[in-house]
Amino acid sequence: MNLENIRIVLVNTSHPGNIGGVARAMKNMGLTRLYLVEPRQYPDERATWRATSATDVLDNAVITSTLEEAIGDCQFVVGTSARSRRIPWPLLDPRACAGRMAEVSDREQVAVLFGREDRGLTNDELKVCNLHLNIPTSEEYSSLNLAMAVQIVCYELRMLLDAEKLPATEDDQWDTPFATRENMERFYTHLEETLVDIGFLDPAAPRQLMARLRRLYSRVRLDEMELNILRGMLTETQKFLPRDEAGKVIDPQAK
CATH class of the missing domain: 3.40.1280.10 (SPOUT methyltransferase, trefoil knot domain)
Known part of the structure; x- marks a missing residue:
C-alpha cells in the first residue's frame, strides 16, 4: 500500500x-x-x-x-x-x-x-x-x-x-519468559506452606482453597520475574512468623 x-x-x-x-x-x-x-x-x-x-x-x-x-x-x-x-x-x-x-x-x-x-x-x-x-x-x-x-x-x-508490525497476541512482546510448569509447582508448594504457617489455610479443611488459587494464577499466567517477586514476598512473610527453639513455626491455631 x-x-x-x-x-x-x-x-x-x-x-x-x-x-x-x-x-x-x-x-x-x-x-x-x-x-x-x-x-x-x-x-x-x-x-x-x-x-x-x-x-x-x-x-x-x-x-x-x-x-x-x-x-x-x-x-x-x-x-x-x-x-x-x-x-x-x-x-x-x-x-x-x-x-x-x-x-x-x-x-x-x-x-x-x-x-x-x-x-x-x-x-x-x-x-x-x-x-x-x-x-x-x-x-x-x-x-x-x-x-x-x-x-x-x-x-x-x-x-x-502496520499489520506485520502489530503483535499477533497480547503477550507477543513480553519482556520476560513465562514461568515454567516446574517453577509454578514450586511456587504453589511455597504458597501453601506460607498460608498454613499464617493460619489462613487449615490443612484439615482446605475447602478447595489451593485449587482456586491455582486457577487464579493459571488464568493470569505469571512470568519468571513476577513469580520471583511473589516467592520473595512469601519468604519475607515467613521471616516474621513466631518460631519455637527448634526454628519450627508455632501453629497460630494452637492453644
Missing part, C-alpha cells in the same frame, strides 16, 4: 475547524494529501488552531473550485455515504474498503470523498465514485463529526499498513 497515492477530499466543508480536525486525523495515521473542494471558510485561524501539529497538512492542501479538479487524475474514487440510495451501488464498510484501497494504491491514484457536514455528498457526486463507504453506527445516534469519520477511514488504512 502507498499512502502517498491516497488523498482525502473534503467537499464544500462549512466549518473551518473541521478542516483542521481532519488534518490532524490524517497526520495521526500518516496520510498527508488533503484536497478541499470549495470550502466555505478557508483559510481560517480556526482550522490552524484545530490542526495543532498538523499545520503542514493544511499548508500543502490543494484547494479547488470543483470536484472534477480534485479527482480528475484519480483512477479509484470512494465516496462516503450515510444512507442507502435508490440505485444500489457497490458498498463496503471502512475495514473492507481500506483493503480495496490498499490493493490499488500501489499503482493508482485513490480519492476518498467526504461531503458536507449537514447533508453529505449529493447523488451526482456519489455517481462519480467507484465504491461507496458506509461507517456503521448506532441507530440511536448515527451522526459523526467530519474529523471523526476521516479518522476511522485513515485508521483502517494504518492498520493494514
Whole structure:
C-alpha cells in the first residue's frame, strides 16, 4: 500500500475547524494529501488552531473550485455515504474498503470523498465514485463529526499498513519468559506452606482453597520475574512468623 497515492477530499466543508480536525486525523495515521473542494471558510485561524501539529497538512492542501479538479487524475474514487440510495451501488464498510484501497494504491491514484457536514455528498457526486463507504453506527445516534469519520477511514488504512508490525497476541512482546510448569509447582508448594504457617489455610479443611488459587494464577499466567517477586514476598512473610527453639513455626491455631 502507498499512502502517498491516497488523498482525502473534503467537499464544500462549512466549518473551518473541521478542516483542521481532519488534518490532524490524517497526520495521526500518516496520510498527508488533503484536497478541499470549495470550502466555505478557508483559510481560517480556526482550522490552524484545530490542526495543532498538523499545520503542514493544511499548508500543502490543494484547494479547488470543483470536484472534477480534485479527482480528475484519480483512477479509484470512494465516496462516503450515510444512507442507502435508490440505485444500489457497490458498498463496503471502512475495514473492507481500506483493503480495496490498499490493493490499488500501489499503482493508482485513490480519492476518498467526504461531503458536507449537514447533508453529505449529493447523488451526482456519489455517481462519480467507484465504491461507496458506509461507517456503521448506532441507530440511536448515527451522526459523526467530519474529523471523526476521516479518522476511522485513515485508521483502517494504518492498520493494514502496520499489520506485520502489530503483535499477533497480547503477550507477543513480553519482556520476560513465562514461568515454567516446574517453577509454578514450586511456587504453589511455597504458597501453601506460607498460608498454613499464617493460619489462613487449615490443612484439615482446605475447602478447595489451593485449587482456586491455582486457577487464579493459571488464568493470569505469571512470568519468571513476577513469580520471583511473589516467592520473595512469601519468604519475607515467613521471616516474621513466631518460631519455637527448634526454628519450627508455632501453629497460630494452637492453644
